[in-house]
Amino acid sequence: MSVYFPQKYLPYLLLLPQLLVTAVFFLWPAGQAVEQAxxxxxxxxxxxxxxxxxxxIELFTSPEYFxxxxxxxxxxxxxxxxxxxxxxxxxxxxxxxxRGAMVYQTLLIWPYAVAPALAGVLWWILFDPSMGPVALAxxxxxxxxxxxxxxxxxxxxxxxxxxxxxxxxxxxxxxxxLQAIPRSLLEAAAIDGAGPSKRFWGIVxxxxxxxxxxxxxxxxxxxxxxxxxxxxxxxQGGPGQSTTTMVYKVFNDGFVGLDLGSSAAQSVVLMVIxxxxxxxxxxxxxxxxxx
Amino acid sequence: MRKLAxxxxxxxxxxxxxxxxxxxIEWWHAMGGANGEKVDEIAAAFNAxxxxxxxxxxxxxxxxxxxxxxxxxxxxxxxxxxxxVFEVGTASMMAAEGAVYPVYKLMADTKQPFNQEDxxxxxxxxxxDKDGNMLSMPFNSSTPVLYYNKELFAKAGVTAPKTWQExxxxxxxxxxxxxxxxxxxxxxxxxxxxxxxxxxxxPFASQANGFAGMDTELKFNGPAQVAHIEKMSEWQQNGxxxxxxxxxxxxxxFYSQECAMHMESSAGYAGVKRNAQFDFGVSELPYDSNVxxxxxxxxxxxxxLWVLQGKSQAEYQGVASFLSFLSRADVQxxxxxxxxxxxxxxxxxxxxxxxxxxxxNPGTDVAVKQMTSVAPTENSKGLRLGNAVQxxxxxxxxxxxxxxxxxxxxxxxxxxxxxxxxxxRKFEKANQ
Numbered sequence: 102m103s104v105y106f107p108q109k110y111l112p113y114l115l116l117l118p119q120l121l122v123t124a125v126f127f128l129w130p131a132g133q134a135v136e137q138a139x140x141x142x143x144x145x146x147x148x149x150x151x152x153x154x155x156x157x158i159e160l161f162t163s164p165e166y167f168x169x170x171x172x173x174x175x176x177x178x179x180x181x182x183x184x185x186x187x188x189x190x191x192x193x194x195x196x197x198x199x200r201g202a203m204v205y206q207t208l209l210i211w212p213y214a215v216a217p218a219l220a221g222v223l224w225w226i227l228f229d230p231s232m233g234p235v236a237l238a239x240x241x242x243x244x245x246x247x248x249x250x251x252x253x254x255x256x257x258x259x260x261x262x263x264x265x266x267x268x269x270x271x272x273x274x275x276x277x278x279l280q281a282i283p284r285s286l287l288e289a290a291a292i293d294g295a296g297p298s299k300r301f302w303g304i305v306x307x308x309x310x311x312x313x314x315x316x317x318x319x320x321x322x323x324x325x326x327x328x329x330x331x332x333x334x335x336x337q338g339g340p341g342q343s344t345t346t347m348v349y350k351v352f353n354d355g356f357v358g359l360d361l362g363s364s365a366a367q368s369v370v371l372m373v374i375x376x377x378x379x380x381x382x383x384x385x386x387x388x389x390x391x392x
Numbered sequence: 393m394r395k396l397a398x399x400x401x402x403x404x405x406x407x408x409x410x411x412x413x414x415x416x417i418e419w420w421h422a423m424g425g426a427n428g429e430k431v432d433e434i435a436a437a438f439n440a441x442x443x444x445x446x447x448x449x450x451x452x453x454x455x456x457x458x459x460x461x462x463x464x465x466x467x468x469x470x471x472x473x474x475x476x477v478f479e480v481g482t483a484s485m486m487a488a489e490g491a492v493y494p495v496y497k498l499m500a501d502t503k504q505p506f507n508q509e510d511x512x513x514x515x516x517x518x519x520x521d522k523d524g525n526m527l528s529m530p531f532n533s534s535t536p537v538l539y540y541n542k543e544l545f546a547k548a549g550v551t552a553p554k555t556w557q558e559x560x561x562x563x564x565x566x567x568x569x570x571x572x573x574x575x576x577x578x579x580x581x582x583x584x585x586x587x588x589x590x591x592x593x594x595p596f597a598s599q600a601n602g603f604a605g606m607d608t609e610l611k612f613n614g615p616a617q618v619a620h621i622e623k624m625s626e627w628q629q630n631g632x633x634x635x636x637x638x639x640x641x642x643x644x645x646f647y648s649q650e651c652a653m654h655m656e657s658s659a660g661y662a663g664v665k666r667n668a669q670f671d672f673g674v675s676e677l678p679y680d681s682n683v684x685x686x687x688x689x690x691x692x693x694x695x696x697l698w699v700l701q702g703k704s705q706a707e708y709q710g711v712a713s714f715l716s717f718l719s720r721a722d723v724q725x726x727x728x729x730x731x732x733x734x735x736x737x738x739x740x741x742x743x744x745x746x747x748x749x750x751x752x753n754p755g756t757d758v759a760v761k762q763m764t765s766v767a768p769t770e771n772s773k774g775l776r777l778g779n780a781v782q783x784x785x786x787x788x789x790x791x792x793x794x795x796x797x798x799x800x801x802x803x804x805x806x807x808x809x810x811x812x813x814x815x816x817r818k819f820e821k822a823n824q
Binding site for chain 1: 796
């Protein structure tokens with residue numbers, strides 16, 4: 102059966118506002134970034150020189166840029182995985198609570214209201230090697246915490262700071278997803294003798310897969326693009342380059358260093374990577390999702 | 393849009409009333425907190441002193457945000473008349489010849505009395521062109537000094553070290569007396585390389601540290617600097633030195649009495665006074681007595697005021713008279729005593745001394761003395777390097793590799809020079 106609209110232009114008219122917003126706030130700036138990537142320009146825009154692919158060549162011949170690519174991968178996948186795992190665990194726990202459920206659920210959502218940079222500062226204070234309570238506690242059990250010198254510890258710190266507030270967001274979606282799972286299925290499984298772990302992996306987890314998939318995409322995009330505030334507030338990309346992610350480099354080279362050409366070239370590379378990742382996710386991972 | 397502008401203009405006019413006839417001068421700055429209130433106070437005092445001009449200070453966030461928004465505003469032709477720019481932005485501002493109005497020229501064009509001799513050359517030197525003309529007006533300048541914990545020092549029976557050799561022996565005694573670490577440093581690139589080079593009269597970069605031309609190359613991988621960083625790396629291992637972060641994060645090690653000494657900006661005085669729960673002293677930045685007998689002056693950090701192009705003649709008259717007002721001895725002395733930044737004129741320094749401020753607040757004059765004891769040389773005048781922010785980041789990265797034992801000082805400094813030179817060439821190309 103085919104349905105068609107007698108009005109030929111109405112659908113386009115209805116789409117127009119959304120298309121306009123996309124064009125003005127996404128396509129136009131993205132186009133500007135692409136254009137800028139082929140130029141080298143002084144900060145005030147007084148002189149501008151077309152340099153062809155120079156900005157890109159410079160990026161891809163620099164070992165530091167590949168190091169930041171690797172850092173970004175480690176950082177983003179850690180944030181996405183940790184954020185999803187912890188949120189799912191909390192959601193499963195909160196879903197079981199019967200008395201005072203609202204209180205738990207509300208409290209778990211609170212961190213989402215904290216701005217990323219502020220979250221960074223909070224964790225930075227907690228982990229300050231000479232004053233932070235967490236760092237002092239770690240010292241007391243014999244673990245020498247100094248993220249100013251130790252790159253792995255710095256990475257752990259930024260992953261925790263970036264994940265912490267994202268957990269609330271993920272939690273909200275997982276909780277809604279859990280509540281939509283029909284009780285009858287779980288009861289039937291229980292009657293057939295499936296234990297809690299079997300019920301979770303056999304029924305709950307597959308039925309949650311659309312939510313999990315959506316959150317995976319959102320979290321990866323968040324980790325790739327939205328986290329420079331956290332990094333700037335905690336480690337400024339150091340020590341060495343251990344926490345310089347690609348988006349932090351874009352921010353730092355462009356807005357702090359005022360090297361617009363290189364910054365634009367880096368954001369073009371970042372755009373391509375995220376586009377590729379999204380395609381991969383939708384083509385391969387989505388097949389495993391059961392709607 | 394135009395209607396809205398009209399409405400807001402009418403509303404603004406109705407609100408301002410008395411200021412109607414005065415020429416408005418916008419001043420974008422990066423001074424938050426108590427210093428920001430002081431800036432408002434200074435502008436209000438200027439506005440009250442005459443009725444032809446009205447200076448309007450606008451807080452634009454931190455240094456980076458202020459500079460970025462001024463540049464964005466310039467590109468959109470909405471720039472303020474005056475903008476405060478931090479020292480690492482100096483080369484970018486200087487290179488933007490069509491965008492800035494050099495202060496010496498402004499003063500001459502508006503026939504404002506202006507004598508460069510009145511200013512402390514160690515401060516203004518950073519902001520002059522190669523012929524010695526002042527391009528911007530220094531506003532808040534500071535220089536690194538050594539803060540030390542008098543109580544821990546008394547316990548260990550030591551006095552403030554003058555040389556790096558003494559830093560080692562003093563620290564060793566402090567460690568023996570039970571202190572966890574000898575010293576820490578903030579802003580490692582500024583204090584341990586830029587100022588270390590200046591203090592020992594060694595070039596940080598060729599072409600007179602970049603003052604003589606954009607075709608400059610970094611030179612801080614010389615034997616003295618390498619030896620210094622190598623020594624610090626050894627100290628990081630044995631506890632004499634403890635690294636505490638890229639900016640001023642290291643201060644917490646000093647406040648918590650983990651480290652007995654801290655190398656930090658002279659403008660950090662107020663912060664130390666507020667946070668240190670112990671008696672502290674201020675002393676000059678140490679020097680290596682094997683390298684130099686009489687140390688050179690140190691170089692400054694902080695920010696200066698740049699005048700931007702594209703305003704009316706009347707506004708520039710106002711800007712010039714405001715800059716004269718800012719340089720007045722009483723205004724400068726008040727700002728210096730309140731904020732801990734250096735006075736920019738000799739008269740302001742003399743006035744502060746006369747008022748007995750240094751006697752009442754021992755240590756506040758150390759920075760001034762350190763800056764003015766000798767005439768600045770081409771190596772201690774300052775730095776004029778393009779992409780300075782990126783170069784500092786590179787230095788931070790390489791030094792951190794030394795502190796964690798991944799690289800030797802020589803390898804790290806060679807790498808920093810090589811990577812930094814790439815940034816310099818890029819800047820040169822973009823600003824031809």
